[in-house]
């Protein structure tokens with residue numbers, strides 16, 4: 245069992261043909277709004293979004309509250325469908341792919357994952373294998389899993405530092421433990437693409453670092469493609485290959501962190517002054533908020 249499960253894609257029928265030649269995602273001229281709001285003349289939540297996500301890169305999506313980050317992630321996961329424009333996954337139009345094929349390729353870690361049922365951590369992580377289950381002989385009693393599935397789940401629990409919680413009910417976890425459980429479940433899914441919404445929001449410093457380092461390693465060594473929605477501009481700057489900055493549903497700018505993270509762009513997009521200097525180790529932009537009332541030296 246490996247993190248990137250090529251067999252599953254082949255069995256899923258068709259995505260393998262585009263795997264080498266195409267970007268992980270091609271988003272072209274996408275307009276999106278929710279539900280019935282179109283008939284009420286509501287504005288678009290996303291407008292004319294055009295973007296590529298290269299295979300094996302970490303793309304950060306940043307922007308102010310309500311700028312459309314989570315909505316864009318939902319479109320990439322096919323949890324919502326744009327009214328205009330096209331999204332292609334490894335060169336195949338997303339709207340033509342079944343949810344099952346998408347789930348065999350793309351794993352999603354949502355912003356909050358409320359847990360209704362007291363499954364154990366181990367069971368929850370194992371559920372990541374569900375899209376890859378064999379059609380014959382599975383049952384609702386988790387009768388479908390085999391040794392490889394269990395090994396993948398165990399490996400992911402060790403990676404996310406939750407092996408000691410394997411027997412605990414997910415309803416009884418702290419916010420950070422639950423977040424790490426959801427990331428472990430996504431890794432167990434052996435995706436080619438991992439979509440994460442605020443993955444470090446509940447995590448302490450050590451686990452923030454651990455997850456960023458793990459994602460970087462999976463991208464570099466296994467060709468995993470990662471899209472991270474985050475409010476943490478420093479995380480985006482230090483760990484993402486490229487950053488897409490949204491403003492009011494549009495892509496204001498996209499590029500390497502050093503191109504995107506400027507005082508001028510952040511002032512325009514966020515409406516506030518920031519201090520930017522070079523991170524002492526990486527040399528990449530480091531963003532700091534000035535103290536209110538102190539003289540500002542941008």
Ligand SMILES: Nc1ncnc2c1ncn2[C@@H]1O[C@H](COP(=O)(O)OP(=O)(O)OP(=O)(O)O)[C@@H](O)[C@H]1O
Nearest residue numbers: 278279289307308309310311312313314315316475
């Ligand atoms: N289910 C929904 N139905 C209707 N409108 C929605 C829904 N979800 C989000 N919106 C609206 O879409 C817009 C974009 O929301 P979205 O959650 O994508 O922004 P965001 O950039 O992720 O915000 P935040 O940083 O606050 O999480 C907002 O105006 C929001 O109110």
